[in-house]
Amino acid sequence: MHISPGTKVSLPRDITAGSAIWEHGVENLPIILVVEDDHLVSSVVEESLVDGGFQTTIASSGENAIELLDASDGKYRALVTDINLGRGGIDGWDVAKHAREIDPSFPIVYMSGKDADDWASKGVPNSIMLAKPFAPAQIVTAVSQLLNASPPTAPTE
Amino acid sequence: MHISPGTKVSLPRDITAGSAIWEHGVENLPIILVVEDDHLVSSVVEESLVDGGFQTTIASSGENAIELLDASDGKYRALVTDINLGRGGIDGWDVAKHAREIDPSFPIVYMSGKDADDWASKGVPNSIMLAKPFAPAQIVTAVSQLLNASPPTAPTE
Amino acid sequence: MHISPGTKVSLPRDITAGSAIWEHGVENLPIILVVEDDHLVSSVVEESLVDGGFQTTIASSGENAIELLDASDGKYRALVTDINLGRGGIDGWDVAKHAREIDPSFPIVYMSGKDADDWASKGVPNSIMLAKPFAPAQIVTAVSQLLNASPPTAPTE
Amino acid sequence: MHISPGTKVSLPRDITAGSAIWEHGVENLPIILVVEDDHLVSSVVEESLVDGGFQTTIASSGENAIELLDASDGKYRALVTDINLGRGGIDGWDVAKHAREIDPSFPIVYMSGKDADDWASKGVPNSIMLAKPFAPAQIVTAVSQLLNASPPTAPTE
Amino acid sequence: MHISPGTKVSLPRDITAGSAIWEHGVENLPIILVVEDDHLVSSVVEESLVDGGFQTTIASSGENAIELLDASDGKYRALVTDINLGRGGIDGWDVAKHAREIDPSFPIVYMSGKDADDWASKGVPNSIMLAKPFAPAQIVTAVSQLLNASPPTAPTE
Amino acid sequence: MHISPGTKVSLPRDITAGSAIWEHGVENLPIILVVEDDHLVSSVVEESLVDGGFQTTIASSGENAIELLDASDGKYRALVTDINLGRGGIDGWDVAKHAREIDPSFPIVYMSGKDADDWASKGVPNSIMLAKPFAPAQIVTAVSQLLNASPPTAPTE
Numbered sequence: 001m002h003i004s005p006g007t008k009v010s011l012p013r014d015i016t017a018g019s020a021i022w023e024h025g026v027e028n029l030p031i032i033l034v035v036e037d038d039h040l041v042s043s044v045v046e047e048s049l050v051d052g053g054f055q056t057t058i059a060s061s062g063e064n065a066i067e068l069l070d071a072s073d074g075k076y077r078a079l080v081t082d083i084n085l086g087r088g089g090i091d092g093w094d095v096a097k098h099a100r101e102i103d104p105s106f107p108i109v110y111m112s113g114k115d116a117d118d119w120a121s122k123g124v125p126n127s128i129m130l131a132k133p134f135a136p137a138q139i140v141t142a143v144s145q146l147l148n149a150s151p152p153t154a155p156t157e
Numbered sequence: 158m159h160i161s162p163g164t165k166v167s168l169p170r171d172i173t174a175g176s177a178i179w180e181h182g183v184e185n186l187p188i189i190l191v192v193e194d195d196h197l198v199s200s201v202v203e204e205s206l207v208d209g210g211f212q213t214t215i216a217s218s219g220e221n222a223i224e225l226l227d228a229s230d231g232k233y234r235a236l237v238t239d240i241n242l243g244r245g246g247i248d249g250w251d252v253a254k255h256a257r258e259i260d261p262s263f264p265i266v267y268m269s270g271k272d273a274d275d276w277a278s279k280g281v282p283n284s285i286m287l288a289k290p291f292a293p294a295q296i297v298t299a300v301s302q303l304l305n306a307s308p309p310t311a312p313t314e
Numbered sequence: 315m316h317i318s319p320g321t322k323v324s325l326p327r328d329i330t331a332g333s334a335i336w337e338h339g340v341e342n343l344p345i346i347l348v349v350e351d352d353h354l355v356s357s358v359v360e361e362s363l364v365d366g367g368f369q370t371t372i373a374s375s376g377e378n379a380i381e382l383l384d385a386s387d388g389k390y391r392a393l394v395t396d397i398n399l400g401r402g403g404i405d406g407w408d409v410a411k412h413a414r415e416i417d418p419s420f421p422i423v424y425m426s427g428k429d430a431d432d433w434a435s436k437g438v439p440n441s442i443m444l445a446k447p448f449a450p451a452q453i454v455t456a457v458s459q460l461l462n463a464s465p466p467t468a469p470t471e
Numbered sequence: 472m473h474i475s476p477g478t479k480v481s482l483p484r485d486i487t488a489g490s491a492i493w494e495h496g497v498e499n500l501p502i503i504l505v506v507e508d509d510h511l512v513s514s515v516v517e518e519s520l521v522d523g524g525f526q527t528t529i530a531s532s533g534e535n536a537i538e539l540l541d542a543s544d545g546k547y548r549a550l551v552t553d554i555n556l557g558r559g560g561i562d563g564w565d566v567a568k569h570a571r572e573i574d575p576s577f578p579i580v581y582m583s584g585k586d587a588d589d590w591a592s593k594g595v596p597n598s599i600m601l602a603k604p605f606a607p608a609q610i611v612t613a614v615s616q617l618l619n620a621s622p623p624t625a626p627t628e
Numbered sequence: 629m630h631i632s633p634g635t636k637v638s639l640p641r642d643i644t645a646g647s648a649i650w651e652h653g654v655e656n657l658p659i660i661l662v663v664e665d666d667h668l669v670s671s672v673v674e675e676s677l678v679d680g681g682f683q684t685t686i687a688s689s690g691e692n693a694i695e696l697l698d699a700s701d702g703k704y705r706a707l708v709t710d711i712n713l714g715r716g717g718i719d720g721w722d723v724a725k726h727a728r729e730i731d732p733s734f735p736i737v738y739m740s741g742k743d744a745d746d747w748a749s750k751g752v753p754n755s756i757m758l759a760k761p762f763a764p765a766q767i768v769t770a771v772s773q774l775l776n777a778s779p780p781t782a783p784t785e
Numbered sequence: 786m787h788i789s790p791g792t793k794v795s796l797p798r799d800i801t802a803g804s805a806i807w808e809h810g811v812e813n814l815p816i817i818l819v820v821e822d823d824h825l826v827s828s829v830v831e832e833s834l835v836d837g838g839f840q841t842t843i844a845s846s847g848e849n850a851i852e853l854l855d856a857s858d859g860k861y862r863a864l865v866t867d868i869n870l871g872r873g874g875i876d877g878w879d880v881a882k883h884a885r886e887i888d889p890s891f892p893i894v895y896m897s898g899k900d901a902d903d904w905a906s907k908g909v910p911n912s913i914m915l916a917k918p919f920a921p922a923q924i925v926t927a928v929s930q931l932l933n934a935s936p937p938t939a940p941t942e
Contacts (some may be wrong), residue, residue, distance in 0.1 A: 030447060052449055053449030098749075104747075105748065121725045125754070126748075126753070130305065134187060138296045138301045141298055141301035143303070145455060145459070148444065258422060277575035277576065279568070281594065281596070282590065282598060285462050290343050298455055299458070302459065411906045418904075418905035433889075433910065434890065477848050500918050523922030524922050606657075608769075608772050609681075613672045613772070615814075615920070616773070619926060676838070761815060765837030768929075
């Protein structure tokens, strides 16, 4: 994995046990790519997902997210992205489209406050929009619903 | 919010942080209206939802629930209601219909033991019936599923 | 309940409270039958479900699971089964088919690593396949989704 | 079948062939109960369904529909009902509830113009509301969708 | 309705009867906007929809479709659009996004041969992609499915 | 295509026009493999599908169906199969499993009278069971629903 500036990797607390259980090593636990430029929000999202047993990688800009996806080689199992990603020209809609160009069945969860209404015209098919404010349980359920509905494929190496 | 007798308001434990994160103030976190006249059950439901990151308002009768919905001005994001609400003439089926008259896409979760079979004839479309006994995870998943499937709308003021 | 060798019964931690709340006694809380011959994996699955408020019964072989289902008299609310169950001739596909012969709407969750691709040809309708590695939240959501979608029926005695 | 005043029975045009093919006799072809007090509309609905290969029985009032359902002994496979049924006190919402009390999984299609908005509060779960004006293909698709999604049961005698 | 060059309006064959039945006048029958620059394909699509009881308006370019949508005032009930619309810069993906900006719940059906794989990244949520070649029944079912799933709204004037 | 004894190929009536329209030649129109040993039933099914614009290939035994699937190289777009296929040891459940081993997302529609109840334990995921007697519209809708829900893929050669 290419770790560019703005990337943060989080492991679930019971990572040693998990690694032993799945016998695939740490890098094969389900990793969710979270794209969020607000540290306060990303830490809440991260904590929710880690509590649910997911690993997370945090990208703090759209550019960073695109880089990680391009270098991921199937590493990530789902994308959770804010819409408005600040300074750069790449927003959450763009990141999601890029992820779906790489993998047409990639699970996508958008988070947004004021842009939630644009989901019907700018979102991708079979994605979920979480309108802020949402409860942590909603994000864990959203990611799980999409992963559970995905056609099963062999775990990526 | 009009707080009538029989109403109890619960905030999630990390309410200060939440308020800061969403930048909408406390009253805009997702609030679930729970209607249950049995205090033991309502405290289990409340604890489950608060653990999932929701706020709850408890109404202990159908009459109280109707009052809260009428005065809510979009404050609640979902309704979780018992069917048999004791003394009064207003049961959970009535409360749900009233909520849907105000907002046709309002998420509804019914809880019931002996009345679960009536859901097919007395429930509203796109609602979920939880037959008692159910696990706390089922109620959190039910509320999250319905919220995640709702068409995104701007948070209500 | 017939407890054969290889069966382990787990109660949620708040079982006394739960029993009081539902007023149905312990044996009527939602019990999930988990079939897994790897103790490390079954303990992770069990812990996830118990954290979600479910009770679990663990069967360590396909034969044991069939026995429990035959003697269950509607005791179990869902089946969570590994595919490859080791020595015996009975695998998770067989256990699921048997459960569905007894109850055509029985919720089924499969867990698998290398056999996940066979779900489309060997799985039963309206089931969920969790490809290992999965997060604990995924299994709790999967069981809850299936239970919440089931047509409500009177609790079994 | 009890044929009360206001009931009209229609057979598909190829009824002799159909009867031979299914080897169940005429009364076992899929029969749709259509409740509509406007003859012009009921003839359009009837023609659409018969073109799709269904048989229809037309009830011209809510009272007549209730009678037919009570005497049907499982004869009908789905209900297509107008909301506003004129003079009587029994409207389409009532007829649908009655049908669901008899069979909790009975397929229901409502047709309405001005009352379509009430579906969210007055309709039953897993039903379809067709807002007038609709195309004949919509009603045939609606009935087929609901029948195809129903849990398969042995044909009624 | 503004009829620009490249627009063709088709009425179902029984338009006089239909008009009488629905008592809303011709312009309120369900009209589907079909966007297709190949006359042979558009005539097949049109014939299929008219056989199903829909009216159609044909736009032969993306520009023409945008104009019709902007002037439609809710006249159209669904969009059926080819992806590759020839000379102009506006393709079917653009037309669909525009329709969804006007009405977030607008039913969208895409038709495509070589571009079908792009649906996962370029399509809008809750749309249907028909990969050419498809049977006429698929397009009628697709439009009916989306219309039947739409939240009922009062017919537009 | 290997045509073994017991195979019958049907083209839609407007095959010349269709061929011209799709510009893919006849063999690329959507072909449905129908497996049915009763000629009367298979002719009804065939006529329904051809009326809906599909082509059909009829196999009169499970063995014949397996042969056609093995030699098909992606030629068929869906399978419609009876359960009880007479003399041979191969029934409709087997044919469907075989089709899904070749293509995990292959659309499957079962037709059955007395065996419909076995669908929950013997059917494959995401399939549709049509309990006889069914209307022709149901089979066309079932095939169309499954094809319209499939992830779009490039037309097979």
